[in-house]
Amino acid sequence: MIRWLAVSAILMTSACAGGERAAPLQDDGGRPIVVARPPERIVSLSPATTELLFALGAGDRLVGRTRFDEDPAAALAIPSVGDGLQPNVEVVLATRPDLVVFYEAVANTPAIERIEQTGTRVVGLRLDGLDDLVRATRLLGSILGARDRSDSLIDDLRVGLDAASQANRAVDSAALLAWTEPPIVIGRASFLSEIAGYAGLDNVFDDVARASATVSIETLAARRPGFLILGRGSAESVRQRPQWHAIDAVREGRIVVVHGTHFSHPSFRAPAAIRELRALVEQVAR
């Protein structure tokens, strides 16, 4: 049920925003966006926006990325400017960009202001979930003068999400773990939690509003997740620890490990991530 609501919510956002052409464009930091001539030299400072820019066909206009941007493979050919949070402003400006795409965060405010002062265009995007992806796609599509492309990407995403989640009727539960020593669970405000939802898995730590939180193994055991989904590491390293055997899912071998950036940031590969997670879960299911 929740999944269907989510799909229709994304559908509705796209419908509404499509009709609101007149509203002034703003980025996620409330900065007005002036759609003038499309940028020619873009620096993208987060893995999600780099991948999005490639999807929008602007990969050849990228002149800088962060050291963590590995998708698509073509991104690796673009010079890295280092970190995306608190980036090295001098290195960013040395690429002579006419647009810098930031991850919108308080930590980035000083860098954003310094780059704005040089007269370079700046866009801050908080790209954490699929709703954000739709909004960011539309915004960057406008800036790049590629609205047709962005609209079709959004349509494809909607269809893809629909198809990938349609078969997942049997609802089970899961605990999503970012780390195991100590156990750090992923809360509802995280992309992986959203993917799990589409894959038919309720996050047993839905009450944790933050992206992640440290919990005790006892709490994990008591919530009785049907599956344990690890964002890194191996199932073996969990099974080796006797204290983790208090958790039913560990004792009964229902541990799944997900690898790849399609599980860590929102992208148009989300439907593929949903299908992959569902397949992995069915492999170890009771």
Next chain:
Amino acid sequence: MRWWVLGVVCLLVLVGGVLIGPTAISVGEVWQAIAGRGDHATVGIVRDLRLTRALLAFAVGGSLAVTGAALQALVRNPLADPYLLGLSGGAGLGAVVAVSLGLTGAWALPMTAFVGSLLAIVVVYRLAIVAGQAIDPRVLLLGGVVVGAFAASLMGAFIALSPAAEVRGAMLWLLGGFSGASWTTLAVFALYAVTPLALLFAVGRSLDLLALGEEPARLLGADVERVKRTLYVAASLLTAAAVAVAGIIGFVGLVVPHAIRLTWGHTHRRLLPAAFLVGGCLLVVADALARTAFAPLELPVGVVTAVIGVPVFVTLLRGWQE
């Protein structure tokens, strides 16, 4: 009489540590679960999680408090604590290196942290040995701080240069806690801690002499150099073992010995066992609070030891000044 009271308090605290947890389990169910009856999850929670955590917290807290007391006597500095001798830096560096190398086995972090702290111990020890045999406590103090700072900077470099998430995980582990507690870790720690603890208790009387100063101690018949070496090696190994099973838990080793000195006198033969019991109780209580105060979220146990320890300590200090 005092010992009886302390013993009963310890017992109550340990029982409380098993009864209290983020999930509600009744006293009857806990009792059944200890005997092995009840459903799988409850038995697992009570026997493998709560009981092991409480016992490990007690053993680690006691060891840290004893170590702190011994080191304060050794370097004759009230600020001494178990991590003073560069151990935390060495352990941290070991843990961060393990994670950077992608070692993820259950024992990878504790083992490399242990090796890291041993390396730090060896370097500091070599620094502090002057004129052939004698340990100079001032150099020990300085060497420990400097080696710790050096290791911490290397750790900072690793953190700045590695993929962030992994290394942040190592830092979290290092912050300290008992989520790694199991019967295996408990057995390993117990095996490991017995000898250093016995050695520290054995040199208790010499510590009283040492507290007077090295020259008077020598005149009163103590083999000062041997005592200092024994102390140093036993305290270091004990702390390294504590770091390996529980990360770095501040404050217990600093505050507990002072609190006991203020209330129970300075005699080390009494101070050391009392420090063990009180330190153990403090960590069991702190861990129970860390698990339950903001459930389902868990606090770092070091935060709780400071939050409980500081007000108690301040009260004691005030009373002592008056």
